[in-house]
Amino acid sequence: MSMQPGGPCGPLIPMPELTPAALRATVARIAPSRVPALTQHLFEATTNAQETQSLAPLRAFIHSWAVFIAIERHPERAARLRELEHIVDAGEQDPTDAIAKIRLIREEAEAEASL
Numbered sequence: 674m675s676m677q678p679g680g681p682c683g684p685l686i687p688m689p690e691l692t693p694a695a696l697r698a699t700v701a702r703i704a705p706s707r708v709p710a711l712t713q714h715l716f717e718a719t720t721n722a723q724e725t726q727s728l729a730p731l732r733a734f735i736h737s738w739a740v741f742i743a744i745e746r747h748p749e750r751a752a753r754l755r756e757l758e759h760i761v762d763a764g765e766q767d768p769t770d771a772i773a774k775i776r777l778i779r780e781e782a783e784a785e786a787s788l
Contacts, residue, residue: 684746688739688786693731696738703745711738736788743782754778 686703689695693715700711714734721730745751757778760771 685748686746688743688746691735691739691786691788693734696735696742699742700738703742707741714738736783739786739788740779740782743785744778750778750781 686699689699697708697711697715701708714737718730718734722728744754754775757771757775760766761768761775
């Protein structure tokens with residue numbers, strides 16, 4: 674696992690290796706309710722990879738869950754992302770600014786996960 678500097682208190686946990694087992698263990702630690710979704714996504718990615726004879730579905734799985742972990746290991750960032758997603762979902766105001774901020778959070782998470 675690699676440690677990256679975070680907000681005022683830093684990340685709750687180090688960034689795990691980008692393997693299905695390490696990602697699953699980390700999700701079980703920081704967001705146990707999401708383990709069934711991760712397991713289902715891994716099953717689908719594995720099936721699709723076999724059917725298409727391509728690693729692309731497994732790469733997409735790694736990317737998706739690495740970004741999720743990179744965001745969730747910083748509670749302030751995760752809370753801000755949820756606030757911004759609520760603004761977009763509610764449809765009560767122009768979502769342009771919120772969408773741009775969501776994109777920035779995801780880009781930061783991708784960089785942190787070395788993606």
